[in-house]
Amino acid sequence: MTAPPVAPSDAAAAADSAPLPEPRGPLGEAVRSLLASGGPAAGPRSPVTRPPVDGADPYGDDLQLALYTCYELHYQGFRGVDPGWEWDPELLGLRRELEHRFLDALRGDVPPGDDVRAELEELLTEPVNVGGVAGHLLTEGHWWQMREYLTHRSVYHLKEADPHAWVIPRLDGRAKAALVAVEFDEFGGGRAERAHSRLYADLLREAGLDASYLGHLDAVPAPALALVNLMSLFGLHRALRGALVGHFAAAEISTAPAARTMARALERMDAPAACVHFYTEHIEADAVHEQVMRHDVIGDLLERQPGLAPDVVFGIRATEFLEARLAERLMTAWRAGRSSLLRPLTGPAG
Numbered sequence: 001m002t003a004p005p006v007a008p009s010d011a012a013a014a015a016d017s018a019p020l021p022e023p024r025g026p027l028g029e030a031v032r033s034l035l036a037s038g039g040p041a042a043g044p045r046s047p048v049t050r051p052p053v054d055g056a057d058p059y060g061d062d063l064q065l066a067l068y069t070c071y072e073l074h075y076q077g078f079r080g081v082d083p084g085w086e087w088d089p090e091l092l093g094l095r096r097e098l099e100h101r102f103l104d105a106l107r108g109d110v111p112p113g114d115d116v117r118a119e120l121e122e123l124l125t126e127p128v129n130v131g132g133v134a135g136h137l138l139t140e141g142h143w144w145q146m147r148e149y150l151t152h153r154s155v156y157h158l159k160e161a162d163p164h165a166w167v168i169p170r171l172d173g174r175a176k177a178a179l180v181a182v183e184f185d186e187f188g189g190g191r192a193e194r195a196h197s198r199l200y201a202d203l204l205r206e207a208g209l210d211a212s213y214l215g216h217l218d219a220v221p222a223p224a225l226a227l228v229n230l231m232s233l234f235g236l237h238r239a240l241r242g243a244l245v246g247h248f249a250a251a252e253i254s255t256a257p258a259a260r261t262m263a264r265a266l267e268r269m270d271a272p273a274a275c276v277h278f279y280t281e282h283i284e285a286d287a288v289h290e291q292v293m294r295h296d297v298i299g300d301l302l303e304r305q306p307g308l309a310p311d312v313v314f315g316i317r318a319t320e321f322l323e324a325r326l327a328e329r330l331m332t333a334w335r336a337g338r339s340s341l342l343r344p345l346t347g348p349a350g
Contacts, residue, residue, distance in 0.1 A: 017079045018214035021069060025062025026051035027098065031069050034091050039082030053097040058105035059325065061342075063098055064222040064229060068155075070095040071232040075159055076213060099233055102226075106318050113313040116246075116302065120294055123253045123316065133327050134258050136334070138265040146269060147207055148340050149330065151216045152224040156231075157200035158213050161186035163228070166235035167244045171301065178296030179245075182252070182289045199278045206272035209345065219343040223326035230322060234315060242308030245301060246315025249293040256287045 020036065023029045030050055056063045072078065073086040085091055113119065137146055161183055168180060188194035204211040234244035259282040266276045302309055333340035 017077050020078045021217045024065050027062045027066040031066045035081045040084045040088040058101045061222045064225040067098045067229050068225045110317045114309045116312050134261040154216045156228045160196040163231035163235040170241040174300040175297045178292050202274040203278040206274040219341045223329045227322045242311030243315035246312035247319045250316040250319040252289040252293045259283050
């Protein structure tokens with residue numbers, strides 16, 4: 001069976017897409033070799049060597065970028081890459097191995113649990129002292145560190161809410177209706193200029209950074225990629241729908257206090273108004289979303305399918321685990337006075 005021909009509109013869209021990222025190891029080389037080999041319907045092609053996945057670092061740059069590249073075919077794709085690769089059996093086979101390596105590591109590192117109520121209550125308990133990356137940026141961070149932080153987050157925020165949309169057809173009743181209401185806000189309430197991905201592009205531009213989609217993919221290390229891969233992994237697998245709901249709830253609950261801190265940090269640094277606006281937009285909106293996610297989405301989901309409680313907890317804890325890894329990457333580099341990125345940024349560093 002051959003893939004359907006690429007429509008002219010698909011070809012035009014592909015021309016506007018980002019180029020393939022530079023591989024960071026043998027897994028990335030294998031993915032790139034496949035995607036650069038023409039297309040699934042281009043006829044016989046030379047076999048691509050598939051390096052063993054079992055020995056790869058599940059949180060390392062090679063595996064995370066290779067997996068991110070595979071997932072991006074379900075979003076906007078890459079320049080010069082045939083859209084038919086999205087469902088190619090050979091590429092999907094490799095992606096499945098990458099996913100298993102990542103998911104097995106998470107299940108081994110994240111303790112299991114099934115008390116969703118207790119997990120949510122813990123998320124809602126704000127620490128007395130603001131710490132972590134946001135606390136550092138508020139109290140002593142420099143503008144170059146802020147620009148790096150914004151760069152790390154770009155690999156998600158420029159596609160904000162897209163991964164969560166995959167769970168909509170996998171929900172029912174009040175849970176589905178409530179989650180769609182949250183997504184409606186994330187996408188700007190029907191106004192393109194208010195979509196959160198658009199607001200983040202405005203933020204990047206005003207901060208003197210590349211605002212193009214995937215413009216920073218080659219500079220962002222594995223910890224930030226892993227957080228986006230987590231969303232894509234949960235979203236693309238119906239069996240993990242509970243985990244995606246848990247992740248989404250964790251994100252919405254933690255966003256409002258973090259956004260408040262980030263807005264204050266940006267104001268302290270005299271950042272442009274568009275930078276501050278992205279975070280102030282999230283303070284009130286996500287405070288409402290937190291209530292909706294807890295009571296209407298998770299509450300209704302677990303009434304209908306109580307067996308998903310361990311998955312919801314896993315989604316919450318896996319998110320916190322990967323967020324901690326990203327924070328460690330940033331703070332370790334910044335305390336040493338060096339960049340946390342793989343490539344130095346250009347533009348205003350003062």
